[in-house]
Amino acid sequence: MNNDLAIQAIDLTRYYDKLLAVDHISFEVRSGEVFGFLGPNGAGKTTTVRMLNSLLAPSGGKALIFGHDICRDPYAAKRQFGLVPEESSVYTELSTWDNLMFTARLYRVPAGERQRRIEELLELFGLEAKRKEKAFALSKGMRQRLSLAMALIHRPRLLFLDEPVLGLDVQSAQLIKDRIRELNDQGTTIFLTTHQIEMADQLCNRVAIIHQGQIAAIESPERLKWAIEGRRSVEVSFDGNGALGPYAGLARVAGVDQTVRQRGKLKLYTSDPPTVLSGVMAYLQAQSLPVTAINTTGPSLEEVYLTITGRALGPLRGKHPGTPCKGCPVRGQCESEKEEQVAQTSERKGGLLRSSCEHH
Numbered sequence: 001m002n003n004d005l006a007i008q009a010i011d012l013t014r015y016y017d018k019l020l021a022v023d024h025i026s027f028e029v030r031s032g033e034v035f036g037f038l039g040p041n042g043a044g045k046t047t048t049v050r051m052l053n054s055l056l057a058p059s060g061g062k063a064l065i066f067g068h069d070i071c072r073d074p075y076a077a078k079r080q081f082g083l084v085p086e087e088s089s090v091y092t093e094l095s096t097w098d099n100l101m102f103t104a105r106l107y108r109v110p111a112g113e114r115q116r117r118i119e120e121l122l123e124l125f126g127l128e129a130k131r132k133e134k135a136f137a138l139s140k141g142m143r144q145r146l147s148l149a150m151a152l153i154h155r156p157r158l159l160f161l162d163e164p165v166l167g168l169d170v171q172s173a174q175l176i177k178d179r180i181r182e183l184n185d186q187g188t189t190i191f192l193t194t195h196q197i198e199m200a201d202q203l204c205n206r207v208a209i210i211h212q213g214q215i216a217a218i219e220s221p222e223r224l225k226w227a228i229e230g231r232r233s234v235e236v237s238f239d240g241n242g243a244l245g246p247y248a249g250l251a252r253v254a255g256v257d258q259t260v261r262q263r264g265k266l267k268l269y270t271s272d273p274p275t276v277l278s279g280v281m282a283y284l285q286a287q288s289l290p291v292t293a294i295n296t297t298g299p300s301l302e303e304v305y306l307t308i309t310g311r312a313l314g315p316l317r318g319k320h321p322g323t324p325c326k327g328c329p330v331r332g333q334c335e336s337e338k339e340e341q342v343a344q345t346s347e348r349k350g351g352l353l354r355s356s357c358e359h360h
């Protein structure tokens with residue numbers, strides 16, 4: 001049994017009738033990590049997580065939770081983790097206290113410890129004043145805090161969180177993110193399923209991007225961004241009525257690979273920001289054009305995500321079964337996309353996925 005691994009998914013597969021929802025995926029989550037699980041709608045996230053949680057039988061492959069096989073030894077596997085589903089799992093007719101007590105009994109927390117643990121969790125999640133309140137009377141944010149407290153009652157080593165801050169106000173979301181960080185600092189492994197890429201970027205040590213039932217990339221957010229480092233940009237912001245007018249000429253500045261227009265802003269993608277910056281300054285001066293700001297930016301995790309899942313702006317669309325270069329975190333995309341890109345933009349200096357491969 002390998003205790004350094006919180007999760008091992010080995011060739012995990014799930015069919016719904018003839019639909020292959022999860023396609024022989026393999027990955028590991030190390031003990032102590034915050035691991036993000038990202039992917040577009042229908043990618044196979046829920047199906048994968050339900051299999052890991054022993055709520056859905058795999059059609060093939062297996063998964064181990066801290067070494068316990070979820071199919072052969074589901075009880076031992078389930079004792080290792082807590083689960084906070086997207087839809088609140090609280091019992092609305094029970095009070096905050098009774099929800100926690102019910103869950104403590106369910107997980108067989110020793111009777112002598114239950115009250116102390118509940119008090120601790122009420123304090124941790126700022127729910128002391130709501131202990132007698134029925135759950136239906138709690139706000140959405142409070143119900144989510146109660147869900148988290150319930151998932152932690154048996155002190156699991158691994159916590160599955162599904163969109164934990166969706167629909168919450170800024171303060172409630174911040175409280176939950178702070179608690180996730182604290183729990184992780186104390187050693188709890190976190191498996192976070194989310195569409196909120198910024199949160200994944202803030203919290204996760206590594207993220208897996210699942211696309212069409214397969215793992216398309218698995219790496220730290222920083223390394224994923226690094227993989228498309230060529231996609232830096234110079235952003236020019238200006239006042240105006242929405243029409244580009246003379247600013248359109250910025251697209252022809254030397255070094256600009258691709259231009260994306262946003263509200264009051266032109267984003268000039270380049271692998272050579274200094275050259276583009278000087279060209280932009282010269283053009284603005286020559287045309288006497290005012291600007292409100294000029295910024296250079298690196299790729300965001302969102303751009304990585306959109307690139308990998310095939311919805312990037314520009315030439316990178318669709319999924320390519322090319323052979324990945326050795327060590328490249330962007331799996332299954334390198335060679336064929338590189339060719340497509342070079343073919344489409346022959347004058348470009350550094351292709352998106354070309355630079356991803358050169359860095360590995």
Ligand code: ATP
Binds near residue numbers: 016042043044047
């Ligand atoms: P979302 O972000 O929208 O929740 P997801 O990544 O969680 O999507 P899944 O819910 O795992 O994706 O769905 C993967 C595929 O399996 C989809 O094509 C979906 O339509 C299909 N699917 C999911 N559940 C079932 C089911 N019970 N019966 C048949 N098909 C299903």
